[in-house]
Amino acid sequence: MVKPLNLNIKLADITMKKFIPTLLTSLLIMSCTQLQATQESPENTMTDNMPKNIIMVVGDGMGPAFTSAYRYYNDDPNTPEIEQTVFDRNFTGTSSTYPDPESGYVTDSAASATALSTGIKTYNNAIGLDINREPIETVLEYAKKQGKKTGVVVTVQINHATPASYLAHNVHRYNYNAIADSYIDDGIKADLYLGGGLQYFIREDRNLVEEFIASGFHYIDKYSEIASIPKDKPVLGLFDKTNLPWALDDTNKHRLSMMTKAAIKQLENKNGYFMLVEGSQIDYGGHARDIAAAMAEMDDLAKTLEYLESYVAQNPDTLVVITADHSTGGLTIGKKTERTDPNINSKYLWRPEFIRAMTISPQAMAIKFTDNELSLENMNKLMTFDITEADIINMKQAKLIDQDIIKQFNLLSSADKKGKRAPRPYQSVLNVITKIIDVKTNTGWGSISPSGTHTGIDVPVFAFGKGSENFNGFQDNTDIAKKIFTLLGKK
Secondary structure (H helix, E strand, C coil): CCCCCCCCCCCCCCCHHHHHHHHHHHHHHHHHHHHHHHHHHHHHHHHHCCCCEEEEEEECCCCHHHHHHHHHHCCCCCCCCCCCCHHHHCEEEEEECCCCHHHCCCCCHHHHHHHHHHCCCCCCCCECECCCCCECCCHHHHHHHCCCEEEEEEEEECCCHHHHHHHCCECCCCCHHHHHHHHHHCCCCCCEEEEECHHHHECCCCEHHHHHHHCCCEEECCHHHHHHCCCCCCEEEECCCCCCCCCCCCCCCCHHHHHHHHHHHHHCCCCCEEEEEEECCHHHHHHCCCHHHHHHHHHHHHHHHHHHHHHHHHCCCEEEEEECCCEECCEEECEECCCCCCCCCCCEECCCHHHHCCCCCHHHHHHHHHHCCCCHHHHHHHHCCCCCHHHHHHHHHHHHHHHHHHHHHHCCCHHHHCCCCCCCCCHHHHHHHHHHHHHHHCEEECCCCCCCCEECCCEEEEEEECCHHHHCEEEEHHHHHHHHHHHCCCC
């Protein structure tokens, strides 16, 4: 509040003509000073609260319906209350995700990740480039210049859209070989890489793994080797040809949490670090319209965040920011049941209990059914709930459809096959299985395309640790990068 001026002035001693301009000038100066202080206060607050370590977490495809669904999936049925999740207690706001107008209103992972990494809107498919196809500095690159260690931990290939948008600059996200090459050719920008993508790093034309090793990196390709990583060397870990298996099918169903713990231990140093962590395959669950796989991926991410909560409690100079690049699939949960008795009201139900007990993914089930004639009894065991003979008949019909699709594809010439993705021999069977699960759980998907697509809805933002208050309320995805740049000391 501006205090009133203490003007001990006798109006008889001065003229009104002299006093009024003086008073107005004084008030104007005070108002401008106050306004300037108000305008500068947010930036001052941020720079005064700069964290030593920054961990950026992306739940790929994780729209608000996914975090709501996970709350109920994670609920303890033996208690009357619905327990809060790590997402609930760290919610700070929301973010818009739209790309540059060239690409409309709905983003892909590359454009959104570029916005999150650079603070610039760009076209869909762009990796670290602006709309003019010019490279833009990323928060990871800037952190490296500031003397911090850097790292990426993902459950897809490390040259996929999101990690690439922090590490590389390329006109198209699917230039996987070129993006992998740039991790060496454009200068090594990270001290740690953990994820998949081996087939892009060991190729007939080039062995990038050997080049990383020659550059001083310690290389691992098995989870079991993570525990013995030497502290004094940078690390390259590639644990699968492309993406890691679904969490439901992996040898470690919380592999993201495990990798994140190891990465932090490796990156800790006196100057601090910047790390990207991505729960990458939530998006894949949305594309596949696979609620079972999606919730297992959400659980892996949740366990990672719970570990990070405990880490920040012991290391309060660390900031963790979590958001999604977009939402995928148009997920919705719940359905009104049919009223079979006029005296009994229908119910609104979502039934996550049917997917809590699943031990393998629907994709793994589809492969098993395609490779072997599984009995109704065996399918019931895999599903964790009873299916019908009609369901089995539908799966057998789908198997025949898949066989015909494969046959037709194999008849194509090499020229006709070029640029086309080979059909998966179990896809139609998988579609039947996920539909069975959707009906049993009352799960819906709003996407109108044959596979779940990205949607343009806003996504949630979560944050905790030093400087987390800067991410409250509504913001654009570019704002997140801009705030991180400021917290890294960029003017």
